[in-house]
Amino acid sequence: MESVVAGVDIGGTNTVFGIVSSEGNILARDTISTNDHKGPEELIHIVSNKIKELLNNLRTQIPSLHLAGVGIGAPNGNFFRGTIEFAPNLKWKGVVPVAEWFEKELSVPALLTNDANAAAIGEMIFGGARNMQDFLFITLGTGLGSGIVVNGEVVYGHDGFAGEIGHVVMDLKGRICGCGRKGCLETYCSATGIVKTYQELNPSASKETDARIIFEKALAGEKEANEAFRLTGEMLGLALANSVAYTSPQAIFLFGGLAQAGEILFKPVRESFERNLLMIYKQKVQILPSRLRESDAAILGSASLIYKMLEKSS
Amino acid sequence: MESVVAGVDIGGTNTVFGIVSSEGNILARDTISTNDHKGPEELIHIVSNKIKELLNNLRTQIPSLHLAGVGIGAPNGNFFRGTIEFAPNLKWKGVVPVAEWFEKELSVPALLTNDANAAAIGEMIFGGARNMQDFLFITLGTGLGSGIVVNGEVVYGHDGFAGEIGHVVMDLKGRICGCGRKGCLETYCSATGIVKTYQELNPSASKETDARIIFEKALAGEKEANEAFRLTGEMLGLALANSVAYTSPQAIFLFGGLAQAGEILFKPVRESFERNLLMIYKQKVQILPSRLRESDAAILGSASLIYKMLEKSS
Numbered sequence: 001m002e003s004v005v006a007g008v009d010i011g012g013t014n015t016v017f018g019i020v021s022s023e024g025n026i027l028a029r030d031t032i033s034t035n036d037h038k039g040p041e042e043l044i045h046i047v048s049n050k051i052k053e054l055l056n057n058l059r060t061q062i063p064s065l066h067l068a069g070v071g072i073g074a075p076n077g078n079f080f081r082g083t084i085e086f087a088p089n090l091k092w093k094g095v096v097p098v099a100e101w102f103e104k105e106l107s108v109p110a111l112l113t114n115d116a117n118a119a120a121i122g123e124m125i126f127g128g129a130r131n132m133q134d135f136l137f138i139t140l141g142t143g144l145g146s147g148i149v150v151n152g153e154v155v156y157g158h159d160g161f162a163g164e165i166g167h168v169v170m171d172l173k174g175r176i177c178g179c180g181r182k183g184c185l186e187t188y189c190s191a192t193g194i195v196k197t198y199q200e201l202n203p204s205a206s207k208e209t210d211a212r213i214i215f216e217k218a219l220a221g222e223k224e225a226n227e228a229f230r231l232t233g234e235m236l237g238l239a240l241a242n243s244v245a246y247t248s249p250q251a252i253f254l255f256g257g258l259a260q261a262g263e264i265l266f267k268p269v270r271e272s273f274e275r276n277l278l279m280i281y282k283q284k285v286q287i288l289p290s291r292l293r294e295s296d297a298a299i300l301g302s303a304s305l306i307y308k309m310l311e312k313s314s
Numbered sequence: 315m316e317s318v319v320a321g322v323d324i325g326g327t328n329t330v331f332g333i334v335s336s337e338g339n340i341l342a343r344d345t346i347s348t349n350d351h352k353g354p355e356e357l358i359h360i361v362s363n364k365i366k367e368l369l370n371n372l373r374t375q376i377p378s379l380h381l382a383g384v385g386i387g388a389p390n391g392n393f394f395r396g397t398i399e400f401a402p403n404l405k406w407k408g409v410v411p412v413a414e415w416f417e418k419e420l421s422v423p424a425l426l427t428n429d430a431n432a433a434a435i436g437e438m439i440f441g442g443a444r445n446m447q448d449f450l451f452i453t454l455g456t457g458l459g460s461g462i463v464v465n466g467e468v469v470y471g472h473d474g475f476a477g478e479i480g481h482v483v484m485d486l487k488g489r490i491c492g493c494g495r496k497g498c499l500e501t502y503c504s505a506t507g508i509v510k511t512y513q514e515l516n517p518s519a520s521k522e523t524d525a526r527i528i529f530e531k532a533l534a535g536e537k538e539a540n541e542a543f544r545l546t547g548e549m550l551g552l553a554l555a556n557s558v559a560y561t562s563p564q565a566i567f568l569f570g571g572l573a574q575a576g577e578i579l580f581k582p583v584r585e586s587f588e589r590n591l592l593m594i595y596k597q598k599v600q601i602l603p604s605r606l607r608e609s610d611a612a613i614l615g616s617a618s619l620i621y622k623m624l625e626k627s628s
Contacts, residue, residue, distance in 0.1 A: 076594070086594075134472040148560060150469050157464075157562020158448040159598060164559040167592045169552065179592055238483065245478040246462060246560045248471020278481045278493055280390075280400075284473060 003068040003310075004058075006051045006106070007303030009115060010034060010043075010074040010098070012089035017047055019054050019067075020303035024126035026296055028054040040084075040096045048105035069109040070102050071305030073118030073298060078160040082112045088178065111305040115139070117154050117163060119292065120147025121308050122301030123253055128291035135249045136240070137290070138165065140258035143178070144186035144193075150247050165243060166190070170235065189236040191258050198228040215261045229261065230268045237272025244281050255290035255297065262289075317382040317624075318372075320365045320420070321617030323429060324348060324357075324388040324412070326403035331361055333368050333381075334617035338440035340610055342368040354398075354410045362419035383423040384416050385619030387432030387612060392474040396426045402492065425619040429453070431468050431477060433606065434461025435622050436615030437567055442605035449563045450554070451604070452479065454572035457492070458500035458507075464561050479557060480504070484549065503550040505572050512542040529575045543575065544582045551586025558595050569604035569611065576603075 004027065008017040011034060018029030030050050037043045051070070059065050076087035082099025084090065102110035113121075120137035123129040129137075133152045139145040144166030148155040155162045166186035167179055174183025175196065187193050191211035198214045199205055202224040217225035240252055258265060270287050277285070292300060318341065322331040325348060332343030344364055351357045365384070373379050390401035396413025398404065416424035427435075434451035437443040443451075447466045453459040458480030462469040469476045480500035481493055488497025489510065501507050505525040512528050513519055516538040531539035554566055572579060584601050591599070606614060 132472075134476075150464055150471075151467065153465065155464050155561050158446075158564035159562055159595075161594050162448075162560065162562035164592055164594075168556045168559050169590060172552070172590075181590070181592070238486070242482045243560070245481050246476065246557070247469050248473055248476035250472035276483060276486075276495070278478055278495070280475050280478075281473075 001064045001066050002062055003066050004055075005068050005303040005306040006070040007299040007301070008047060008051075008070060008072045008102070009118070009298035009302050010072065010084070010090070011115075011298070012075070015043065015047060016298055017051060018299040018303075019051070019058060020300060022307065024300060026299055027058055029299060030054065035091055040092045040098065041101060044098060044101045045105060048102060051106065067106065067108050068310060069111065069306035070106055071118065071302040072098055072102065072110060072112040073115040073302040073305075074098065074112060075114060077112045077114040077117075079111070079113040079117070079154075079156045080160040082110065084112070109306065109309070111309060113154070113156075113305060114145070114163075115298065115301070116145030117147040117156075118301035118305055119145075119255060119290075119297050120149055120154055120253075120301070121304040122292050122297055123255075123290055124149060124152070125304040125307050125311075126292065126300050128253060128288055129251065132250050134247060136165075136243060136247070136252040138240075138252060138254050138259075140190055140254060140256040142190060142192055144190045148247055149249070155247075165239070168239060168242075170239060185235070185239050189232055189239065191256075194228050194232045194258065197231050198224060201227055211258055211261075215264065218261075218264050226264070229264045232258075233265055233268025234272045237269045237274075238276045240269070240287070241273050241276035241278075241281075244285055245278060248281065249285060251286040251288050253288050253290045255292065257294075259289055260294065315378045315380050316376055317380050318369075319382050319617040319620040320384040321613040321615070322361060322365075322384060322386045322416070323432070323612035323616050324386065324398070324404070325429075325612070326389070329357065329361060330612055331365060332613040332617075333365070333372060334614060336621065338614060340613055341372055343613060344368065349405055354406045354412065355415060358412060358415045359419060362416060365420065381420065381422050382624060383425065383620035384420055385432065385616040386412055386416065386424060386426040387429040387616040387619075388412065388426060389428060391426045391428040391431075393425070393427040393431070393468075393470045394474040396424065398426070423620065423623070425623060427468070427470075427619060428459070428477075429612065429615070430459030431461040431470075432615035432619060433459075433569060433604075433611050434463055434468055434567075434615070435618040436606050436611055437569075437604055438463060438466070439618040439621050439625075440606065440614050442567060442602055443565065446564050448561060450479075450557060450561070450566040452554075452566060452568050452573075454504055454568060454570040456504060456506055458504045462561055463563075469561075479553070482553060482556075484553060499549070499553050503546055503553065505570075508542050508546045508572065511545050512538060515541055525572055525575075529578065532575075532578050540578070543578045546572075547579055547582025548586045551583045551588075552590045554583070554601070555587050555590035555592075555595075558599055559592060562595065563599060565600040565602050567602050567604045569606065571608075573603055574608065
């Protein structure tokens, strides 16, 4: 019998899902729109049926295939309750019992957490944090998400909502954040943040610009684009140095579109990080690129919630 | 047989120690100078002999008394190694294997951590956090110390040095800190910090002023003294709101001289805290005074390191 796990990532636009082997291979996958349905219950019904289809197809090659569980990553996902709660990026209202619905549809255990926590567990089970007990995982996408791992476990906090480093206030008079406050880290250090920084440096730049265009301009030697990466790295390095004072991690993994810029981002991050670290932490903490492939991370991360549970119970 | 634990707190000036019952009563205690000795090995030899004396005296009343272990709190104490490392407030050089020496002297297990972590465990075993799994413990003394508890365990980090919230940089161009950097939280929110704030508000104030004098002036209605508490509370509330985004604790305990100011400090802290919290955390996290008595906390906290260990192994 070969046990596999379903990984589901519910995003603002698309819901991606797949079947993941215990070695971290995605054996099958599919994507559907998150919002073209009557509501979340219908979405979960359709995804569950598609997961059954994927499993049936795989069974033509591996007849002994057995589904051990389904892991779900979603914005504002609450690990303790298995619910998605008041997610600003989803069109659903209130508290949605997603894990419970998946358990009913698929008759296997379901675990849910936010997407950044899921990816952090993915890094721990299948990526660069395989032998680490204490690390931070930072996703640099539209916003800045984070997963904090202490003693080999994701920190969920008393209410299941720990790990919102993107909403640490860096400047009380700073940029307006989607959360309703000002100066949150993610208003500077994210794909959206670097665009804003670039536009401040270069007011005549096209309104249509995005982080990828700025990256290409920086590679081509444009001064303002390089300066935008330097300022982003400077701020992120300081925020990460402050973060070390909480949990003293062994490493910090950077993931997401912006992290793929490579040295153009990592160099100023590392310089600012080391400069701003408290003495006892200097030269001890690595800033590393995530070893999860961008296209696989959402499914792998979600599935690893179940593999992590199986690891503990074995 | 009644098991008791020795608690030792090594401070910059004095070393206090005592014998603690499992109910959290200090059955006997003593204090000696930290520095009037040839070096740390002699200090630990003398303290160990005095602990033996205290035990022998107690045995005249409770003959079955049994020493289960010795817990030690000290600046820059490393839990994993049982060492005090490069402590800026102690006159010792390098890495000092304090726990090992105590184990040899007393033939019982010895555990060591920094004083704020020890007090956090004291709050968990004997104080207001008895039923809490996730909380922060903040000491407002000469500096700002912190202990972070996640899932019922102090966070030590990969190197044993986690929990230095006092050295989160609040303002890169701010006050010079003893750690060599600028704008650390403890340069504002500590007994030393409030004196500086007060002197900035009232440049003609006596150089001799201290946090207690400012407290008394504030009670007497002096505007600058009240403003100094308000500004201190404002900054601490913001820093604590940011801290919640890491570990989402159920409560934050404030301990130490400054915390004894009561509402004059707690009111502006709570107001700033709630105002600066991310929406998902609002109205969920209590800011509470520590329930450890100031005079007992150092000994109780250190001893609770051993009680915590015994709890886990039972």
